[in-house]
Amino acid sequence: MLSAIAGVPSALADLVLPRCCAGCGEPQVVLCPRCARLLATPHLASPRRFPAGFPPTVAAAAYAGPVRPVVNAFKEQGRAELAAPLGTALALAVAAVRLGVDGEPPLLLVPVPASRAALRSRGRDHVRELTRHAVAELRAAGVVAAEGRVLRRRGRVRDSSGLSAGERRANLTGTFEVAGPVRPAGALVVLVDDVVTTGATLTEAARVLQALPGAAGPVVAAVVAATPRAPAGPPLAPLHGDLDRLSPTRGSD
Numbered sequence: 001m002l003s004a005i006a007g008v009p010s011a012l013a014d015l016v017l018p019r020c021c022a023g024c025g026e027p028q029v030v031l032c033p034r035c036a037r038l039l040a041t042p043h044l045a046s047p048r049r050f051p052a053g054f055p056p057t058v059a060a061a062a063y064a065g066p067v068r069p070v071v072n073a074f075k076e077q078g079r080a081e082l083a084a085p086l087g088t089a090l091a092l093a094v095a096a097v098r099l100g101v102d103g104e105p106p107l108l109l110v111p112v113p114a115s116r117a118a119l120r121s122r123g124r125d126h127v128r129e130l131t132r133h134a135v136a137e138l139r140a141a142g143v144v145a146a147e148g149r150v151l152r153r154r155g156r157v158r159d160s161s162g163l164s165a166g167e168r169r170a171n172l173t174g175t176f177e178v179a180g181p182v183r184p185a186g187a188l189v190v191l192v193d194d195v196v197t198t199g200a201t202l203t204e205a206a207r208v209l210q211a212l213p214g215a216a217g218p219v220v221a222a223v224v225a226a227t228p229r230a231p232a233g234p235p236l237a238p239l240h241g242d243l244d245r246l247s248p249t250r251g252s253d
């Protein structure tokens with residue numbers, strides 16, 4: 001029964017399947033306030049084996065506890081209604097990473113492109129969906145932001161599951177290329193992705209983006225969630241007032 005329903009559009013699935021919080025299972029909500037709060041704890045991500053060249057990266061949440069099933073429900077189970085709260089969490093991380101940069105440059109959000117295999121198996125590019133929501137949230141908060149599909153994949157990459165951090169890095173080298181003549185014209189380039197674990201993907205993507213002419217400052221990154229290491233990274237300074245409205249609880253139920 002469930003497998004037969006898995007392929008139908010989520011709007012229809014909402015009518016067929018009872019809603020519950022993707023994090024904890026609380027009924028009648030897409031995401032309960034308690035789980036939503038876990039998506040609003042921006043902090044610097046620090047992978048265990050900090051790869052050389054890993055860009056300054058802010059995560060909105062720790063990839064642990066109820067956050068894991070929330071991200072996976074969106075990514076792997078097609079719960080499209082989670083794009084809004086997760087996109088808002090990503091916007092929060094983007095806003096926080098901008099705090100570390102002088103001035104208030106416009107933002108160019110560059111989604112890490114999906115592999116062909118991932119696109120085939122999921123039938124969608126979930127990171128681009130998150131990016132679109134994040135751009136809309138940032139603009140609504142008065143931040144000049146745009147999506148830039150600057151990167152594309154090239155060649156064939158092995159499935160990275162089961163590889164060590166070093167092997168992942170080697171597997172990824174040469175994975176990305178700039179998709180065309182792009183001049184960010186003074187914008188801060190912010191790589192965006194759903195989850196950072198080893199940091200290998202962001203490091204390789206940032207390396208390619210460093211060569212972009214016209215960008216403001218170094219490439220930085222923002223993600224929904226980062227695999228935590230103990231002790232957790234320091235919390236970031238309070239956000240600008242104009243970004244206070246960015247809360248994953250908004251519009252989530």
Ligand SMILES: [Zn+2]
Binds near residue numbers: 026032034
């Ligand atoms: Zn919950």
